[in-house]
Amino acid sequence: MxxxxxxxxxxxxxxxxxxxxxxxxxxxxxxxxxxxxxxxxxxxxxxxxxxxxxxxxxxxxxxxxxxxxxxxxxxxxxxxxxxxxxxxxxxxxxxxxxxxxxxxxxxxxxxxxxxxxxxxxxxxxxxxxxxxxxxxxxQGAPLVPIGDRLFFGNYDFCLNLGGISNVSFEQNEKRIAYDIGLANMILNHITRKNGLDYDEGGQLARSGNINSEMLEKLNALEYYKLPIPKSIGYEWFVEEVVPIIESTKDSMENLLCTGIYHICDQVAFQIKSHCKKPKNTLFVTGGGALNDFLIETLKVKLGDNVVVAVTEKQLIEFKExxxxxxxxxxxxxxxxxxxxxxxxxxxxxxxxxxxxxx
Incomplete structure (x- = not known):
């Protein structure tokens, strides 16, 4: 060829x-x-x-x-x-x-x-x-798993943290992948309401505290209970997530911190539920991989049996x-x-x- x-x-x-x-x-x-x-x-x-x-x-x-x-x-x-x-x-x-x-x-x-x-x-x-x-x-989504298989197949899991979080992995010689749920979409929505494009490195989120009521509502979203294959789009975010954000009266820092804990709760639960061996490698790309606070929080929630690999900035940003x-x-x-x-x-x-x- x-x-x-x-x-x-x-x-x-x-x-x-x-x-x-x-x-x-x-x-x-x-x-x-x-x-x-x-x-x-x-x-x-x-x-x-x-x-x-x-x-x-x-x-x-x-x-x-x-x-x-x-x-x-x-x-x-x-x-x-x-x-x-x-x-x-x-x-x-x-x-x-x-x-x-x-x-x-x-x-x-x-x-x-x-x-x-x-x-x-x-x-x-x-x-x-x-x-x-x-x-x-x-579902017409996600599409990136073909690249995960052909370009990055040496990792156990490939996680993309774009607007939406999605994961892909091999199971019984088949590629399995689906949208886990929220990622940068919720964080950017919160910052843009406050005149900022994004929270660089998660610094604002790091300075905040968890709003337990908001976290509970986000983690209870019906989508997370659905079987795979499944995917979400912007309509879902507008209909299901935005009302939760809008009804929560709290500081930007606390909303961002809660958003990150929610993202990491869902990602860690999904990754751990598919681990088949004592040590697993997770390859992370997408804009969320540049959010230091998000990655640190995710590592804590995943524990010792998942090694998080974050690659160079160019591939993080341009993988898709x-x-x-x-x-x-x-x-x-x-x-x-x-x-x-x-x-x-x-x-x-x-x-x-x-x-x-x-």
Whole structure:
């Protein structure tokens, strides 16, 4: 197989911004390899954050217009990135930005029109990775476990702490993965209400105290009792979590501290419930891996039989964009990139729609 030169684009539920990762990806001697050559993060303006956050409430025609204009914007940013670094690329693999995720209703939607993206960038584009899996009866999420298996399979567990926390691991020679629950989504919601983008290193949370009533309500959320496969989206957060935050009258520091203890309670419970040996390794990526207080709290809750491995900052921040680059390569090769053992679909699939510029 050739060495693919591909850009992965990722915009997550934490609404931080757009991640671009230019990767070389290859298959050699039965295993997959990658090299992250160039990266860039583009922070969303307050206006864009609000527009993305509120897009679930848009009428259909306005949502589709935004789908197209956001796709053009993604293409323009990709073109700038390519020209800035004088890159030669085979394709762009774009996750888009999830606005609607209701797999029980057969619906998942990521804005960022592939055709508009291709036209604006002048490059081949692979996007819309979730729809086919949902059409096959699956959750359409999480998708990153294919990368966990092919790139990071030497760890017992792979934990992503993005807007949402999700985990993946091998069980009976199948990859199992699901959304555990909250991560940065709750923390960023609290800080943004107070005019801050995020709590750097968890310093504010560290100075706070647990609000036991709020913690109890969060830990009692019905989602945590559901069987796997399962996944959540922004709608769930708005409907189930925001009312708990809004009804809790306490300081930002205490709300953040409580949020972190809740995240760690749920993550530790799930990881420990799947440990099959005395010593286990947990590979942590996503923005939450940069929250020192969160990681320290998680280590305490996991105990001695789980060793937490936090990798270098570049991979923490750009793992998801890199995995979407891999998913694009697999789609171009017509190889499986979405695992039914993860999503609950009728079958594995090679998902994603390919667009050519015109």
């Amino acid at each position: 050739k060495k693919y030169k591909i850009i992965g684009l990722m915009s997550g539920t934490s609404l931080d911004g757009l991640d671009l990762a230019y990767c070389h990806i290859w298959h050699e001697k039965g295993s997959w390899g990658f090299d992250i050559k160039k990266t860039k993060s583009i922070s969303y303006t307050i206006e864009m954050q609000e527009k993305l956050k509120n897009s679930i409430f848009l009428p259909a025609d306005e949502l589709l217009i935004f789908h197209n204009t956001y796709g053009t914007w993604l293409g323009e940013q990709s073109k700038i990135f390519i020209e800035e670094n004088e890159l030669t690329i085979d394709a762009i693999a774009s996750h888009g930005h999830t606005t609607h995720h209701q797999p029980k209703n057969g619906l998942t939607f990521q804005i960022g029109s592939g055709q508009h993206l291709a036209n604006a960038s002048g490059q081949k584009v692979i996007c819309d990775f979730r729809t086919n899996d949902v059409a096959l009866g699956g 964009a890199t995995v979407f680059a891999l998913m694009g390569v697999l789609r171009l090769e017509n190889k499986t990139n979405v695992l039914s053992s993860v999503t609950g679909a009728k079958s594995d699939s090679s998902s994603g729609v390919i667009y050519m510029p015109s």
